[in-house]
Amino acid sequence: MKIIVTGAAGFVGSHLCEALLEREGNEVIGIDAMLRDELRVIGSRNLDAIMGHSRFVFHNENLLDINWDELLKDADIVYHLAGIPGVRNSWGDDFGHYVTNNINLTQRLLEACKGKPLKKFVYVSTSSVYGEVTGKVSEEAMPSPLSPYGVSKLTGEHLCRVYWRNEGVPIVILRYFTVYGPRQRSDMAFHRFIYQILNNQPITLYGDGTQSRDFTYVGDCAEATAAVAEASGVIGETINIGGKERASINDIIEMLEWMTGKPTQIIHAGGLVGEPMHTWADISKAERLLGYSPKISLAEGLRREVAFARKHPYLKEDSAV
CATH class of the missing domain: 3.90.25.10 (UDP-galactose 4-epimerase, domain 1)
Structure with a gap:
């Protein structure tokens, strides 16, 4: 399969690219504008293990300027991880960056995918969309984000559903719960x-x-995310990806x-x-649909x-x- 990963040089994105390449037959195209300061400092070092891989190509480009029609040609799956993360920086004037990179960019990519013979468009969201919930939270819980960041990611989810229902873009939404491990962002x-x-x-x-948090190890998270590529019965679904403890x-x-x-x-x-x-994530849907077990x-x-x-x-x- 030809798979596109946006945000490929980031924390989870780099681990996801590695997990996808472990599956024979996958060709992975990674894209990252490296907008965050730390990625500009470390460059593509998160991708050191796969930069020379015969089935991996990396594009250091701004996703708002890229020629999507050319890149999406013959693509089977798009994993959309790119965006501006973090709760604390999403207030005030900085929210404009979240609007541009989490909302506008997502809409532009969905628009580019419209009419393409994609098998899946996987949008990576966050547990931040839930807000304060008592006990274990399932995907059926009503979202009520507490931060502008959560609002921006929930808006991205709504855009995905609009393009699925009206344009047939085959979306799958994953909500990550507090991912940690090697290459973690410096603000975490x-x-x-x-x-x-x-x-x-x-x-x-x-x-x-x-x-307290439901902590998800990045390797488990990447494996669950990669499993979406071959999973059946997941189009239109929203799936929690939580941890072991x-x-x-x-x-x-x-x-x-x-x-x-x-x-x-x-x-x-x-x-x-x-x-x-x-x-606290209810991961029973991920267990059922993706065979996920952290x-x-x-x-x-x-x-x-x-x-x-x-x-x-x-x-x-x-x-x-």
């Missing part, structure tokens, strides 16, 4: 905690640490102290703005992320990224 909590600890800096903590942020800090052998000093950086206190424990996933951080000091918290 685990990344910040690990590099701050390794560099003998205080940990900056938002909230009181009792907030839930934990509080205080639990995570204790685990990192034990793994690194370093005590931590905590600086409270403010409360939670635009974020729920707890998330394998990596939280302790093992953290160990792998710490090992990656030790190996790649260029991503340390106080660097240019």
